[in-house]
Amino acid sequence: MKNNSLILIQTNFKLITNYLLKNKFNKIVIICDTNSMQFCLPILVSNVNPLLKAEIIEVDASEESKSFETVTSILETLFELKLNKSDLIINLGGGVVADLGGFVASIYKRGVNFINIPTTLLAMVDASVGGKNGINYFNLKNSIGTIVQPNLVFINNSFLKTLPVEHYQNGLAEVYKIALINNKTFWNSLQIGKLTELELIKKAITLKQNIVNKDPFEKGLRKILNFGHTIAHAIEMFYVKNNLFILHGYAVVIGMIVETHIAFQKKLISKDTLNEVVTTLVSKFTIEITLKLNYLDLKPYLIQDKKNKNGIIKMALLNDIGKCKHDITVTEKEISKALLFFEGTN
């Protein structure tokens, strides 16, 4: 099985046009959500001639679209359009469209060709790598899905011009995460803001690809991608329980601050490193927290984390900037202390 698909990154549309001209797909279906249809589809179609006759399927711009209902409705349209295995589906949108459209493409007639054209920063730097597709079911996120690589991922950062700032920050959180766990030089460049947007996207993708390639099935190293996410997932679920919502990226930023403090308590990093991480994250992200966070409220979710072993909470923690260890046992006391520390930074 391929671990990574071909990722083409450019500021114009020549590579994708050439790819489509060369492959001569008979039928092409583009799946979009309401926003990517309004903001991105006109740009794509007007720049890529082979797409002028593409069929369009639109889904609601919402996480709720990652459902069996939407899957069934798209599948029915594909049958009506008589799409064949040799035809092509293009998923144009953020992570929702990529996950949903990739899932549909991987099960329709046991799999058809598909291309992802991500239009959010998160989908470019994170969802574009790894081949995970899926929907939410039984109140569980991404609980049904496949791991199938798209034929191609085409990234053009001009789509990001219309992306709302909070969704931009949502993706940026994963960029900072990958730098923190894997590459000090990249972290330093992010701090001084010397990279172009395209350079930043390329670097983040390459670093994630390297990790995924070394450990495609998350047996060890790949677990470091979960840095910040143990706390983040618990916060997201705690918000849902209170009928509130927090964007994943903001929860990840809080998670990174809390988990960095845990690393400090465990003497994995120095006070200077803790300060550098926290000061940078606080200055780069607007963290608005509407719920007070304490261990007892997060506990029900933390103990369910899939990385735990025998009920013991395990985390991926920094042991320097650009370095991360996985499967580290963390105590309730350490989490409580780190949450209090976070409160002081906010």
Ligand SMILES: NC(=O)c1ccc[n+]([C@@H]2O[C@H](COP(=O)([O-])OP(=O)(O)OC[C@H]3O[C@@H](n4cnc5c(N)ncnc54)[C@H](O)[C@@H]3O)[C@@H](O)[C@H]2O)c1
């Ligand atoms: N498969 C993976 O490896 C992977 C990795 C990370 C996240 N995900 C999934 O991705 C989803 C989150 O992705 P997301 O943050 O991209 O959310 P999203 O797809 O919901 O997009 C965020 C918002 O931006 C809008 N939008 C998209 N492109 C736009 C553009 N260019 N201009 C204006 N608006 C635009 C969307 O309509 C939506 O309202 C989650 O479901 C998550 O589970 C998957």
